[in-house]
Amino acid sequence: MTILDKIIERKKIEVEKAKALVPLEELLNYPYFSVACLSLRESILDPEKTGIIAEYKRASPSKGDINSTSAVEDVVKAYEEAGASAVSVLTDGEFFKGNLEDLSKAREAISIPILRKEFIVDKYQITEAKAYGADIILLIAACLKKEEIQEFAAYAHQLGLNVLLEVHNEQELLDNLFDDIDAIGVNNRNLKDFSVDIQHSYDLLNKIPTEYIKVSESGISDPSTIKALKKAGFQGFLIGENFMKTADPGQAIKDFVKEI
Numbered sequence: 001m002t003i004l005d006k007i008i009e010r011k012k013i014e015v016e017k018a019k020a021l022v023p024l025e026e027l028l029n030y031p032y033f034s035v036a037c038l039s040l041r042e043s044i045l046d047p048e049k050t051g052i053i054a055e056y057k058r059a060s061p062s063k064g065d066i067n068s069t070s071a072v073e074d075v076v077k078a079y080e081e082a083g084a085s086a087v088s089v090l091t092d093g094e095f096f097k098g099n100l101e102d103l104s105k106a107r108e109a110i111s112i113p114i115l116r117k118e119f120i121v122d123k124y125q126i127t128e129a130k131a132y133g134a135d136i137i138l139l140i141a142a143c144l145k146k147e148e149i150q151e152f153a154a155y156a157h158q159l160g161l162n163v164l165l166e167v168h169n170e171q172e173l174l175d176n177l178f179d180d181i182d183a184i185g186v187n188n189r190n191l192k193d194f195s196v197d198i199q200h201s202y203d204l205l206n207k208i209p210t211e212y213i214k215v216s217e218s219g220i221s222d223p224s225t226i227k228a229l230k231k232a233g234f235q236g237f238l239i240g241e242n243f244m245k246t247a248d249p250g251q252a253i254k255d256f257v258k259e260i
């Protein structure tokens with residue numbers, strides 16, 4: 001059993017508990033549920049911004065604790081000031097030490113799009129994402145069937161959410177190119193064994209149809225990597241650990257952006 005299988009198994013139990021605690025109908029009355037989502041595409045393509053989707057991540061299964069002191073509202077505010085196009089907030093508690101309140105705190109603090117970074121296995125979590133203030137959801141091809149991806153993406157669009165599909169190889173990409181997907185993220189990290197290779201982004205780049213926003217995810221720690229990815233045709237860059245592992249993630253992104 002891979003760590004990914006383990007995460008998914010626990011996630012399904014967690015979702016059933018959440019449904020029992022807060023029925024879906026109740027989520028529809030949460031204030032953020034009726035607030036319009038911000039556009040990922042517009043923010044990524046905004047020439048005033050960097051294309052960086054900067055992530056707030058306290059811990060990860062591959063690295064353990066990354067940062068347990070920096071407050072979410074301070075970090076995301078600094079990410080926005082530094083020119084991030086969007087912010088990603090981990091909401092998984094078990095493996096990443098995140099929660100849904102982090103998402104709402106981020107929403108209060110900034111006005112760029114926010115990604116709920118989560119292992120989505122059920123439509124309920126998409127409703128939750130919207131209710132807690134997210135603009136974007138992540139669908140991970142390695143965790144879902146083709147039919148689920150299509151159905152979840154359509155439902156997210158119905159709620160006005162943007163959809164980022166994460167792929168790791170050509171098969172996952174070609175199987176899941178649905179209309180209701182806005183952006184494709186190539187994860188340079190293999191979620192099954194955690195190995196990282198930026199080359200994955202280059203290998204898949206030309207196989208992504210032009211109508212999708214192209215995002216390179218994970219393992220980016222050098223401004224020169226962004227310059228090269230941008231030149232090749234990537235528009236978005238998802239970066240977490242490189243900022244979060246420092247004592248001051250807000251300063252780290254500001255220093256990083258000066259070099260791109």
Ligand SMILES: O=P(O)(O)OC[C@@H](O)[C@@H](O)c1c[nH]c2ccccc12
Nearest residue numbers: 187217218219220238239240241242
């Ligand atoms: O911290 P990094 O290496 O910069 O990576 C960020 C992000 O891409 C990574 O956290 C991630 C990519 N896909 C995921 C799926 C679930 C959880 C986390 C992730």
